[in-house]
Amino acid sequence: MSVDIKDIIKPENLVYKKSSVLTDNVMHYCPGCSHGVAAKLIAEVIEELGIQREVIAIAPVGCSVLLYNYLQVDWQEAAHGRAPALGTAVKRLRPDRYVVTYQGDGDLAAIGTAETIHACNRGENILMIFINNGIYGMTGGQMAPTTLEGMKASTCPFGRDLEHDGNPLKITELIAQLPGTCYVTRQSVHTAAAVRKTKKAIIKGFQNQKAEKGTSFIEIVSTCSSGWKLTPAQSNKWMEEHMFPFYPLGDIKDR
Amino acid sequence: MKEIRLMKGNEAIAEAAIRCGVDGYFGYPITPQSEVMETLMALQPWKTTGMVVLQAESETASINMLYGGAACGKKVMTSSSSPGISLMQEGMTYLAGAELPCVVANVVRGGPGLGTIQPAQSDYFQSVKGGGHGDYHLIVLAPASVQEMADFVELAFDLAFKYRNPALILSDGMIGQMMEKVEMKPYKPRWTNDEIEQMHPWATTGKPENRKYNIVTSLELDSARFEVFNEKLQRKYQQIRDNEVRYETFECDDAEYLLVAYGSSARICQKSIQLLREQGIKAGLLRPITLFPFPTKEINALASRVKGILSVEMSAGQLVEDVRLAVNGKVKVEHYGRCGGMIHSPEEVVEAVKQKIIGG
Amino acid sequence: MAKIKGAIVVDAVACKGCALCVEACPSKTIGLAKEVNAKGYNFAYMAVPDTCIGCANCAMVCPDSCITVYKMKVAEPA
Numbered sequence: 050m051s052v053d054i055k056d057i058i059k060p061e062n063l064v065y066k067k068s069s070v071l072t073d074n075v076m077h078y079c080p081g082c083s084h085g086v087a088a089k090l091i092a093e094v095i096e097e098l099g100i101q102r103e104v105i106a107i108a109p110v111g112c113s114v115l116l117y118n119y120l121q122v123d124w125q126e127a128a129h130g131r132a133p134a135l136g137t138a139v140k141r142l143r144p145d146r147y148v149v150t151y152q153g154d155g156d157l158a159a160i161g162t163a164e165t166i167h168a169c170n171r172g173e174n175i176l177m178i179f180i181n182n183g184i185y186g187m188t189g190g191q192m193a194p195t196t197l198e199g200m201k202a203s204t205c206p207f208g209r210d211l212e213h214d215g216n217p218l219k220i221t222e223l224i225a226q227l228p229g230t231c232y233v234t235r236q237s238v239h240t241a242a243a244v245r246k247t248k249k250a251i252i253k254g255f256q257n258q259k260a261e262k263g264t265s266f267i268e269i270v271s272t273c274s275s276g277w278k279l280t281p282a283q284s285n286k287w288m289e290e291h292m293f294p295f296y297p298l299g300d301i302k303d304r
Numbered sequence: 305m306k307e308i309r310l311m312k313g314n315e316a317i318a319e320a321a322i323r324c325g326v327d328g329y330f331g332y333p334i335t336p337q338s339e340v341m342e343t344l345m346a347l348q349p350w351k352t353t354g355m356v357v358l359q360a361e362s363e364t365a366s367i368n369m370l371y372g373g374a375a376c377g378k379k380v381m382t383s384s385s386s387p388g389i390s391l392m393q394e395g396m397t398y399l400a401g402a403e404l405p406c407v408v409a410n411v412v413r414g415g416p417g418l419g420t421i422q423p424a425q426s427d428y429f430q431s432v433k434g435g436g437h438g439d440y441h442l443i444v445l446a447p448a449s450v451q452e453m454a455d456f457v458e459l460a461f462d463l464a465f466k467y468r469n470p471a472l473i474l475s476d477g478m479i480g481q482m483m484e485k486v487e488m489k490p491y492k493p494r495w496t497n498d499e500i501e502q503m504h505p506w507a508t509t510g511k512p513e514n515r516k517y518n519i520v521t522s523l524e525l526d527s528a529r530f531e532v533f534n535e536k537l538q539r540k541y542q543q544i545r546d547n548e549v550r551y552e553t554f555e556c557d558d559a560e561y562l563l564v565a566y567g568s569s570a571r572i573c574q575k576s577i578q579l580l581r582e583q584g585i586k587a588g589l590l591r592p593i594t595l596f597p598f599p600t601k602e603i604n605a606l607a608s609r610v611k612g613i614l615s616v617e618m619s620a621g622q623l624v625e626d627v628r629l630a631v632n633g634k635v636k637v638e639h640y641g642r643c644g645g646m647i648h649s650p651e652e653v654v655e656a657v658k659q660k661i662i663g664g
Numbered sequence: 665m666a667k668i669k670g671a672i673v674v675d676a677v678a679c680k681g682c683a684l685c686v687e688a689c690p691s692k693t694i695g696l697a698k699e700v701n702a703k704g705y706n707f708a709y710m711a712v713p714d715t716c717i718g719c720a721n722c723a724m725v726c727p728d729s730c731i732t733v734y735k736m737k738v739a740e741p742a
Contacts, residue, residue, distance in 0.1 A: 081682030085727025135372030
């Protein structure tokens with residue numbers, strides 16, 4: 050016996066819909082970009098926790114520079130790498146608000162390393178989300194601080210040469226060493242199971258703020274199909290095979 | 305009863321900040337202005353007014369903390385000295401581009417580079433012409449006394465919020481370190497979060513249901529729209545030029561020769577005028593109090609009445625360019641100044657008037 | 665005995681045809697359309713509607729939030 054689809058598509062049967070915190074704007078990201086999933090998860094968590102009125106979010110420079118076009122919360126657009134400095138001041142001046150910063154690898158782990166480390170070391174009571182796709186997407190695929198050894202980028206066209214270009218930076222492990230951080234985890238959003246885990250991590254990040262526990266830091270190992278020159282599906286596979294061994298998933302610190 | 309205290313210029317900034325209801329100070333130590341944060345940390349205003357005081361990891365972080373705080377509609381400030389202010393230029397242009405009010409105090413020391421810790425006025429161009437990238441201006445106030453160091457904190461915030469623009473207090477190591485008596489103002493309460501939401505509907509205070517979400521940004525990828533925004537900024541600067549010029553004249557009524565100087569240089573020039581008049585030379589002084597907006601019209605008007613103008617500053621000649629633009633060729637304008645942390649004496653200025661203006 | 669039946673609605677205007685939903689679908693329900701949307705993308709659609717179990721895996725991984733998921737229990741004849 051088959052059921053007519055029209056009978057299934059009814060409000061009472063709804064199990065998943067786009068978050069009401071998201072705007073109607075079509076995201077500018079390339080097809081298959083992890084940024085879209087990460088942004089959507091933040092929106093879902095804000096909606097589910099009912100904290101839209103209490104969130105002040107901080108956008109970076111990079112592919113997610115226009116993140117403020119997609120989530121209906123109050124936004125500040127930071128200079129490149131400075132989101133944790135903004136977040137520090139916002140939280141200290143408005144401790145009644147949830148503060149979430151969102152940065153890519155170039156923003157957080159290269160130009161903004163000092164701001165990142167010092168905000169975490171002071172234990173600023175904020176949630177920091179770090180998108181690591183091992184490449185500079187917005188500027189056209191240059192080498193990032195997290196580009197893997199041998200991985201090609203437009204400024205290391207023959208692959209990252211450790212002797213010439215230096216080592217990829219595991220900043221999340223470094224952050225976990227700092228006494229100010231309460232929760233440091235590395236997640237991904239490439240499968241439904243991974244998405245669910247990342248969502249749980251984001252919920253925990255906001256709850257930690259409520260409990261005034263210190264800095265929560267969530268790295269999301271991500272793909273950049275355009276930068277990696279692979280299809281979105283191939284990118285997921287490449288990420289599993291190459292990124293995950295160097296950037297292993299899981300909680301690094303949870304107290 | 306008046307509350308009179310003896311204090312350093314840097315201490316006056318700190319005291320005034322607490323008293324005029326500042327919400328946050330974010331800074332990084334640098335000579336010769338470290339007393340600002342030292343005073344604040346000793347006074348612990350977070351226990352009294354609720355003002356946040358934080359030592360940041362760098363000037364870059366400090367100025368971006370200002371951006372975060374200002375975007376929440378809070379009264380936030382920092383202070384530094386020349387090399388630190390250079391490091392803040394990125395943040396300043398973002399603040400100007402996002403139209404955020406805040407106050408930055410520059411207790412200038414001699415440059416370029418790491419330079420010296422002695423006073424100078426060589427950051428004039430950086431202060432009044434923008435400093436960072438793009439077409440923008442800061443509102444620039446130049447105190448010439450410790451009293452003005454205190455008074456200009458509140459004035460700078462008033463102007464910053466009136467025009468949604470960063471304001472700069474441009475002093476130098478001499479005024480920062482010098483001790484004078486100061487009449488202290490009474491304490492004003494800080495704005496409440498509700499008041500901020502009422503007064504500054506643009507601020508990121510958390511999105512209520514009844515308004516669209518706020519975005520504080522300096523980014524606009526559509527060139528046509530960004531041109532419109534830039535034109536709006538320029539109209540704002542014109543409004544500031546039209547309404548906010550502040551200056552002081554000294555012995556100008558019968559002056560045949562005019563000195564133009566600001567800040568500590570203006571103090572020295574007052575003595576020079578006394579010495580010149582003792583020698584029968586009728587000299588007067590115009591002291592710009594606002595450097596942006598610049599008292600262009602006022603200097604131009606005086607230029608019609610005098611035989612020559614000497615611009616005096618502790619630099620190799622920066623203010624003199626704006627004086628010349630104001631005078632527009634009406635009379636001779638020359639520069640006199642010491643640099644590298646050296647301070648001119650009143651006698652040197654007298655000699656310069658004789659050599660460069662009267663005799664030259 | 666009851667069986668779970670699902671269905672998805674794809675926002676074909678916003679879909680960029682990245683096919684991550686196709687990969688994520690455990691019941692091989694989703695495919696990319698032969699037609700393209702206004703932006704030139706082959707958008708996702710229920711190619712085999714009968715197999716959908718309403719698990720929402722597709723919607724979870726969709727970067728553009730263009731999938732809405734429904735499911736219901738259907739009584740099956742013994």
